[in-house]
Amino acid sequence: MARTAVLGRLRRLPWVTATARDVVDETARARTITLDVEGWTRHRPGQHVDVRLTAEDGYQAQRSYSIASGPEEDGVKLTIDRIDDGEVSPYLAGALQPGDVF
Numbered sequence: 001m002a003r004t005a006v007l008g009r010l011r012r013l014p015w016v017t018a019t020a021r022d023v024v025d026e027t028a029r030a031r032t033i034t035l036d037v038e039g040w041t042r043h044r045p046g047q048h049v050d051v052r053l054t055a056e057d058g059y060q061a062q063r064s065y066s067i068a069s070g071p072e073e074d075g076v077k078l079t080i081d082r083i084d085d086g087e088v089s090p091y092l093a094g095a096l097q098p099g100d101v102f
């Protein structure tokens with residue numbers, strides 16, 4: 001593949017806002033969340049998203065999550081295993097409520 005094509009595919013996309021629409025507990029430790037993502041266009045199977053959370057004091061934490069929904073589905077679904085001493089997964093797979101924005 002030509003170098004310019006590779007660089008084009010690796011281009012970093014801008015951060016966008018996601019709003020939690022729905023949460024479904026799959027097991028005691030795993031939860032699927034459905035997100036409405038600003039300006040979302042169809043994804044390809046196998047893609048992941050980078051989720052960035054910002055605390056009130058400005059501290060940020062970023063983690064990757066595989067997209068669990070199909071490209072034809074409405075909303076972006078992520079299934080998250082809660083790591084009890086983790087920074088991000090206890091929020092996404094625990095505290096997060098429908099209507100939360102990140």
Ligand SMILES: Cc1cc2nc3c(=O)[nH]c(=O)nc-3n(C[C@H](O)[C@H](O)[C@H](O)COP(=O)(O)OP(=O)(O)OC[C@H]3O[C@@H](n4cnc5c(N)ncnc54)[C@H](O)[C@@H]3O)c2cc1C
Nearest residue numbers: 048063064065066079080081082083085086087088089090
């Ligand atoms: C491309 C990609 C896709 C991913 N997709 C998903 C996904 O669909 N669902 C999902 O739940 N996670 C997924 N992950 C993992 C996710 O990005 C986070 O690493 C995970 O949620 C833990 O983040 P945390 O902030 O809660 O824990 P951290 O604060 O990063 O870690 C806390 C402690 O837990 C340990 N730890 C971290 N991850 C795990 C783990 N999986 N099992 C056991 N111990 C761990 C760390 O070593 C550390 O000691 C993916 C990662 C990548 C790179």
